Amino acid sequence: MHLALPVLPISDLRSKAKEVLQQIKKQPIILTQRGRARAVLVDFDTYNRLVERQTVLEQALDALLLQRARETAQEYLPLEALLRQHEELFGEKLELPTAE
Numbered sequence: 001m002h003l004a005l006p007v008l009p010i011s012d013l014r015s016k017a018k019e020v021l022q023q024i025k026k027q028p029i030i031l032t033q034r035g036r037a038r039a040v041l042v043d044f045d046t047y048n049r050l051v052e053r054q055t056v057l058e059q060a061l062d063a064l065l066l067q068r069a070r071e072t073a074q075e076y077l078p079l080e081a082l083l084r085q086h087e088e089l090f091g092e093k094l095e096l097p098t099a100e
Helices: 017-023 044-072 079-090
Strands: 007-009 029-033 036-041
Touching: none
Parallel strands: 007 029
Antiparallel strands: 029 036
């Protein structure tokens, strides 16, 4: 998604600081350096709203992922039971290395 935002060379920022601070209340400004986009200026309230929204979305995603993990989780299987299942399925007994 590309928005048509105003562009300002970073070298002009100091001389136009007052105007820029007024303009970012209405919309963000893209700062460029050597013709390349380097940063986006937004007013403080917009920044706070973006951070809050991102936090809420991340928390919602975490909750959804946790719910899915719980729905698809299998019960814990003790090692001995896993070894028995392997022996029943493949007809071979697995020997675990012992600590010496």
